[in-house]
Amino acid sequence: EAGVVQSPRYKIIEKKQPVAFWCNPISGHNTLYWYLQNLGQGPELLIRYENEEAVDDSQLPKDRFSAERLKGVDSTLKIQPAELGDSAVYLCASSLNPYTEAFFGQGTRLTVV
Amino acid sequence: AQKITQTQPGMFVQEKEAVTLDCTYDTSDQSYGLFWYKQPSSGEMIFLIYQGSYDEQNATEGRYSLNFQKARKSANLVISASQLGDSAMYFCAMRYGNKLVFGAGTILRVKS
Numbered sequence: 704e705a706g707v708v709q710s711p712r713y714k715i716i717e718k719k720q721p722v723a724f725w726c727n728p729i730s731g732h733n734t735l736y737w738y739l740q741n742l743g744q745g746p747e748l749l750i751r752y753e754n755e756e757a758v759d760d761s762q763l764p765k766d767r768f769s770a771e772r773l774k775g776v777d778s779t780l781k782i783q784p785a786e787l788g789d790s791a792v793y794l795c796a797s798s799l800n801p802y803t804e805a806f807f808g809q810g811t812r813l814t815v816v
Numbered sequence: 817a818q819k820i821t822q823t824q825p826g827m828f829v830q831e832k833e834a835v836t837l838d839c840t841y842d843t844s845d846q847s848y849g850l851f852w853y854k855q856p857s858s859g860e861m862i863f864l865i866y867q868g869s870y871d872e873q874n875a876t877e878g879r880y881s882l883n884f885q886k887a888r889k890s891a892n893l894v895i896s897a898s899q900l901g902d903s904a905m906y907f908c909a910m911r912y913g914n915k916l917v918f919g920a921g922t923i924l925r926v927k928s
Contacts, residue, residue: 736916745820745907745918746861759914792859801914804851807861 707808709795715814721783724811728797735772737780738794746794785815820910820919827924829898837893837922839908849911850891856904867891898926
């Protein structure tokens with residue numbers, strides 16, 4: 704069974720440029736999460752989807768971040784414009800439902816220069 | 817507020833010995849879940865073990881066991897017979913309601 708797939712693995716962009724990350728969850732998983740992980744810290748939730756509905760986006764900086772999960776399967780997280788402080792690892796995870804264990808992708812390491 | 821605390825920034829263990837990684841939590845919810853994840857240098861978060869707040873027995877998965885002490889609000893991870901491949905960052909996480917919150921992590925280094 705394929706795990707959570709994220710792309711790209713690494714991305715380097717200049718500040719003020721846009722960037723997008725893609726996530727394909729495990730087949731059949733209704734819950735999808737995007738987490739932000741700064742160096743040496745634990746992941747912090749940005750947004751959680753139940754199917755195609757964003758049910759918890761309170762930590763998403765909506766002035767520059769946006770996300771979508773069309774058709775309730777794969778998801779895209781976008782930053783526009785990127786700032787130096789956005790440099791981090793962006794992790795996508797999925798689970799059968801919000802009460803079961805989440806499985807993570809390998810993450811996208813973003814560097815903003 | 818819900819909170820997860822991992823007080824050990826880093827731990828060393830000799831190969832083949834057991835090691836305990838500490839995790840304490842704070843919640844007023846009666847129903848919650850506790851998870852441990854491993855994050856090697858490759859970056860992927862690997863699910864290790866789960867304990868529900870109503871589970872009476874401590875969870876075990878192979879060499880991993882969770883020492884769940886509800887009254888003390890602790891959920892320590894015990895790794896038996898440590899292997900070099902166990903060197904990684906370990907995160908404790910708590911699910912309360914629909915949220916999954918992570919601690920700051922503990923770096924484990926296994927020495928040969």
